[in-house]
Amino acid sequence: MIGKKVNDAINAQIKNELESYYIYLSMSAYFHSKSLDGMGHWMRVQAHEELTHAMKFFNHLIDRGGKVVLKDLKQLKTTWKSPLDAFQDAYKHEQFISGTINDLTTIVRQEKEYATEPLLAWFADEQVEEEANAGKIAEQLEMVGSDKSGLLMLDRELAARAYPPGSPLNPVVPAGNA
Numbered sequence: 330m331i332g333k334k335v336n337d338a339i340n341a342q343i344k345n346e347l348e349s350y351y352i353y354l355s356m357s358a359y360f361h362s363k364s365l366d367g368m369g370h371w372m373r374v375q376a377h378e379e380l381t382h383a384m385k386f387f388n389h390l391i392d393r394g395g396k397v398v399l400k401d402l403k404q405l406k407t408t409w410k411s412p413l414d415a416f417q418d419a420y421k422h423e424q425f426i427s428g429t430i431n432d433l434t435t436i437v438r439q440e441k442e443y444a445t446e447p448l449l450a451w452f453a454d455e456q457v458e459e460e461a462n463a464g465k466i467a468e469q470l471e472m473v474g475s476d477k478s479g480l481l482m483l484d485r486e487l488a489a490r491a492y493p494p495g496s497p498l499n500p501v502v503p504a505g506n507a
């Protein structure tokens with residue numbers, strides 16, 4: 330059974346992951362409002378990933394005999410100055426989340442909650458990818474600058490991102506069959 334300190338820290342991380350979900354969904358809405366549907370789609374898939382992350386912690390806490398307590402989500406930004414601004418925010422957010430995973434790992438080790446370490450190792454790996462993805466797109470947007478055709482080309486490229494397998498929000502009914 331999991332101790333109270335780790336239980337509380339995991340509940341805090343569920344909130345972080347759900348806020349990530351909410352932030353990326355907000356960015357998705359922003360991009361769709363600018364007719365950058367590829368970026369809107371990319372952010373929607375990212376939001377799905379974050380919900381999956383929250384549910385990994387949620388399920389783990391239940392498996393370890395802990396208690397899930399969902400907290401209020403903080404108020405979000407709903408608009409950005411530019412696509413670059415949004416992806417730079419996403420990159421900063423992923424760096425923040427990497428820090429929270431590191432802090433959680435420290436608590437888990439201090440409390441000798443070794444059964445949770447493999448899950449956190451998975452998240453440490455995942456954060457390498459998460460930071461790299463958002464950081465790379467932010468860099469590409471910097472290169473594109475004010476070139477509209479470059480922006481549209483990148484938008485089309487980002488439309489190809491696939492939904493993560495097992496995402497609880499992945500549409501069950503294929504588009505067009507609803």
Ligand code: FEO
Nearest residue numbers: 346379382426459
């Ligand atoms: Fe769940 Fe993007 O960190």
